[in-house]
Amino acid sequence: MGKLSATAIVERALEIGDTEGLDAVTIRRLATDLGVTPMALYWHFKNKEQLVVGLADHLIAGFAPESDDDDRPWRERMRDLIEGLVRLLRTHPCAKSVLEQVDQVAVPSFLAVWDLALGLARRAGFDTEQSCLISKYILQSAIAIADAPVHYSARYTPEEAAEIVRRKRVTLQSLPADRYPYLVEMAAPMVGGISRETYDTFGVDLILSGIESLAARR
Amino acid sequence: MGKLSATAIVERALEIGDTEGLDAVTIRRLATDLGVTPMALYWHFKNKEQLVVGLADHLIAGFAPESDDDDRPWRERMRDLIEGLVRLLRTHPCAKSVLEQVDQVAVPSFLAVWDLALGLARRAGFDTEQSCLISKYILQSAIAIADAPVHYSARYTPEEAAEIVRRKRVTLQSLPADRYPYLVEMAAPMVGGISRETYDTFGVDLILSGIESLAARR
């Protein structure tokens, strides 16, 4: 049989993480779900930190940055990269937590993304320090764009999700309007009512145009 | 005497968080540090989640966004906001984790920052949805800028910090240069050798110029 394997563990962990949050992904929970003893997991992963590395690697490997023989201009390739990150973060609700918690240097596929971003930034004309900063900036701002709260779908039924959004909106709307005038006014979009177009195209434009306008200055 | 108080707990928690990481901030650890029983903390905070809310509120209240009677153009005010966030994240190594973990809607001073950002975005000419996205984007990209690994100083002696940076650099440099050419080449700045000027001025410019160039389009 060989029921247990590293990928089986990772896949179940992502299921739990996406539906119940990364905090619910625990060695013991994983073990009972897989019909096995908690200690069985320690043969496949040295410890929990390495499990999270496995999760991150699995997630990022899914949207593999295209190969080296890509002759398109850096703007297009960088847009692809950012859009890929945003899509990843949208598809997997727990990707944000995973990428925040993991030691990124330990994740091979993450290093590949990093390297790609560095190369593109260099090609755009930035120096080494600036390129380093830009490559971190790309991931972090992709998180900002993808972080719109549309993730309830995996975790709840549509009715439950609507109820949660409603409650959050009411919370914001019942704040003192003299102290937080804009929050009260914009409670609805703030809490999840943003259109796909706004955060997919406007959001990516926001990131890219900053990079482009600084690239033009050198 | 009244040794124990909410602010005393928060201050000790921030000391631990900044020097040993937020994971080290535990109810029980906090209690022994403060010479008290773990359960004593539950009188001051309903649970650990509320403690983290307290941490976030304390952190953000420290750099209070200026009052309403500020007639300067939105660019300047937004630059101040971003610089303040970056400074906060630099001063407190654990601020990043705190802001990532906390339920931001529950933090009063965070709502004030959010409201300010929303107002400035509206003034820049963005619509409601775009303004919501921008206000999230500002915090997240500030994290990207501030996240350069200069934080070891609080946790280690200068010699230890140098040793850690050296080891990380060696790790990057010993990667296969054919797969990660740029990472290997830029290992040194990537791991902490970025100059203050690059991430303080270039980084803030990066964020602002994206917003400005999109604002100009409408």
Add this chain to the structure above:
DNA sequence: ACCTGAACACCGTTCAAGT
């Protein structure tokens, strides 16, 4: 090679009780 059993040192939290 792959998994189990028992045990250890840690968590957050509740609930009744003290002053």
Add this chain to the structure above:
DNA sequence: ACCTGAACACCGTTCAAGT
């Protein structure tokens, strides 16, 4: 109002042992 004691249900992890 403010804190303690004892207990509960969870963690991750080690170590020796099984097949």
